[in-house]
Amino acid sequence: MHIHSRTNPSNLSLVWPLLALLVLAITSHTVKAKWQERSEGIMGTNIRAEVFHQNDELRQRALSQVMIEMERINQLMSPYIDSSELSLLNRTASLAPVKVSDEMFYVLGLSAQLSELTLGAFDITFASVGYLYDYRQKRRPEDAQIGSLLSAINYRHVELNEANQTVFFAHPDVKIDLGGIAKGYAVDKAIEALEAMGIKHALVTAGGDTRLLGDRLGKPWVVGIRDPRDKSKQAVLIPLEDAAMSTSGDYERYFEEDGKRFHHILSPKTGKSSYHVQSVSVIGPESVYNDALSTAVFVMGVEEGLGLINALPDFEAIVMDNQRRMHYSKGLEQ
Numbered sequence: 210m211h212i213h214s215r216t217n218p219s220n221l222s223l224v225w226p227l228l229a230l231l232v233l234a235i236t237s238h239t240v241k242a243k244w245q246e247r248s249e250g251i252m253g254t255n256i257r258a259e260v261f262h263q264n265d266e267l268r269q270r271a272l273s274q275v276m277i278e279m280e281r282i283n284q285l286m287s288p289y290i291d292s293s294e295l296s297l298l299n300r301t302a303s304l305a306p307v308k309v310s311d312e313m314f315y316v317l318g319l320s321a322q323l324s325e326l327t328l329g330a331f332d333i334t335f336a337s338v339g340y341l342y343d344y345r346q347k348r349r350p351e352d353a354q355i356g357s358l359l360s361a362i363n364y365r366h367v368e369l370n371e372a373n374q375t376v377f378f379a380h381p382d383v384k385i386d387l388g389g390i391a392k393g394y395a396v397d398k399a400i401e402a403l404e405a406m407g408i409k410h411a412l413v414t415a416g417g418d419t420r421l422l423g424d425r426l427g428k429p430w431v432v433g434i435r436d437p438r439d440k441s442k443q444a445v446l447i448p449l450e451d452a453a454m455s456t457s458g459d460y461e462r463y464f465e466e467d468g469k470r471f472h473h474i475l476s477p478k479t480g481k482s483s484y485h486v487q488s489v490s491v492i493g494p495e496s497v498y499n500d501a502l503s504t505a506v507f508v509m510g511v512e513e514g515l516g517l518i519n520a521l522p523d524f525e526a527i528v529m530d531n532q533r534r535m536h537y538s539k540g541l542e543q
């Protein structure tokens with residue numbers, strides 16, 4: 210009988226779930242308040258960071274540190290800043306060896322290794338011809354100009370002297386550009402800085418290069434791959450934790466002329482845009498490798514590119530070819 214009684218204390222059974230809901234709302238509110246994000250335009254792209262920490266002051270400092278690291282590396286590696294170490298190399302390294310910073314030497318060494326690994330598809334000397342393209346002004350070199358400079362594209366021209374930490378360009382027309390690796394390097398440095406501050410959950414993204422620290426508190430992060438022909442659409446969503454993903458696409462910097470797309474990823478063999486695919490995403494532990502490998506696989510195309518990724522134990526890739534068909538590396542198939 211007491212089931213039907215209106216005065217029965219079992220009316221409380223309604224109160225408990227409501228109370229639980231209230232408690233849940235309060236906790237999720239405080240958890241939310243412990244997340245913070247910031248974005249800034251640095252390195253010619255949008256840098257965005259999200260961090261989780263209980264301490265408000267530390268969270269603020271962590272976000273500032275991300276932007277400081279990005280700007281520091283920009284000042285070192287930008288081809289658009291006259292005082293950058295990269296600009297200095299391009300002005301003088303074909304005349305005599307130039308002593309460089311530890312970081313520059315490290316990134317140049319890594320670039321050389323990646324050139325070897327990708328059989329020259331990743332090659333920072335692409336810039337020997339690449340500097341003649343201006344995607345904003347819709348400017349590109351004549352075939353004759355490309356022809357006369359093509360021999361300067363060869364990563365072997367960049368001579369690194371380990372003992373003296375110097376760089377020499379063994380060809381008078383060599384220019385280098387770190388646009389295919391510097392953002393990945395900067396993302397890794399930013400993540401390192403966050404880890405050193407005791408941050409356990411964070412996202413740092415610089416254009417197409419994203420790295421995640423931990424998860425999103427019990428849920429994975431979800432990183433999108435944009436549809437190369439529709440800004441407003443995501444082609445694929447990838448759940449990730451404690452990992453990184455870089456995307457290279459023919460839509461980041463380009464112009465069109467007579468229906469042909471001239472974009473910023475160049476084949477070192479031809480000095481011209483590569484047309485096998487529209488987009489490549491590489492997933493791996495660190496952004497610096499993902500960044501360079503996504504550029505390389507873009508140049509290599511589906512078969513050769515996925516062949517390379519499948520031979521590397523820690524990496525996966527997602528490729529959209531020039532017919533908009535999707536291709537996946539072995540670890541992602543099914």
Ligand code: ADP
Nearest residue numbers: 330331332335388389416417457461473474475
């Ligand atoms: P983004 O995130 O800017 O799209 P990507 O990782 O796709 O960067 O790399 C594209 C950039 O890499 C170009 O803007 C250029 O600076 C550089 N790059 C282009 N072709 C090559 C190449 N074959 N090897 C190395 N770097 C390249």
Ligand code: MG
Nearest residue numbers: 389500501504
């Ligand atoms: Mg890249």
